[in-house]
Amino acid sequence: MATKLDVVSKKTRPGEAGKKAGRRAERKAGGNAAPALAEGETAERHKVRMERIAAANKITVMLQTSVRKALAAQAKAEGMDMGHFMQKLAENHILETAPAGDPLAAQIGARRGVVDYVIALARTMEAEGAFDENFILNVMKRAHADADFAKMYAAAVTEPGKTKSSGRAGVALNQQIGRLIKRAVGARSKRDGAGKILRGQVKDEVITSYTLLEKAAA
Numbered sequence: 001m002a003t004k005l006d007v008v009s010k011k012t013r014p015g016e017a018g019k020k021a022g023r024r025a026e027r028k029a030g031g032n033a034a035p036a037l038a039e040g041e042t043a044e045r046h047k048v049r050m051e052r053i054a055a056a057n058k059i060t061v062m063l064q065t066s067v068r069k070a071l072a073a074q075a076k077a078e079g080m081d082m083g084h085f086m087q088k089l090a091e092n093h094i095l096e097t098a099p100a101g102d103p104l105a106a107q108i109g110a111r112r113g114v115v116d117y118v119i120a121l122a123r124t125m126e127a128e129g130a131f132d133e134n135f136i137l138n139v140m141k142r143a144h145a146d147a148d149f150a151k152m153y154a155a156a157v158t159e160p161g162k163t164k165s166s167g168r169a170g171v172a173l174n175q176q177i178g179r180l181i182k183r184a185v186g187a188r189s190k191r192d193g194a195g196k197i198l199r200g201q202v203k204d205e206v207i208t209s210y211t212l213l214e215k216a217a218a
Contacts, residue, residue, distance in 0.1 A: 103160035110155035133212040187213040
């Protein structure tokens with residue numbers, strides 16, 4: 001029996017539901033940046049363009065059940081969901097086959113470098129006793145204080161062939177980083193009495209919105 005697996009890129013999602021989901025993701029990620037309109041582009045034409053990009057970025061893959069189960073087990077072992085794991089496999093192929101100096105491979109490499117740095121830093125800061133509810137913000141602030149990290153982060157959120165960073169790429173990366181910081185230190189999202197996840201809001205920082213964290217009671 002084959003298993004149908006839909007893999008959708010993080011660029012955008014089609015339709016109104018996709019727009020709402022995109023806005024929620026942007027708020028969760030650490031910023032309220034919206035994808036920029038091209039020069040002379042109306043909001044309606046921009047919407048159509050984003051939907052076309054989303055359609056082009058969606059890939060449907062049919063997997064043998066045993067293959068899907070094996071991949072799911074590997075994804076779980078690496079602390080990743082299936083979509084992220086499949087994306088990693090595709091990126092690995094690009095890194096392995098790209099010619100020297102390929103800009104896309106360079107961006108992928110920079111993004112992975114950012115992720116590895118942040119995870120290691122989060123664990124170091126936790127060992128130092130620096131964990132508190134604002135841990136995600138504090139890790140990001142400390143990371144960006146390192147000039148080498150700031151340069152690597154800029155490369156990670158700059159689309160291949162472009163000179164300026166992409167707000168959308170930054171939002172997606174920040175969202176991923178927040179989840180990984182939480183997982184790296186075994187924390188969970190802090191919630192109010194009604195079960196709603198609590199978020200921090202700040203100005204003039206490397207991120208402007210982030211999930212408050214807590215540790216489970218021993």
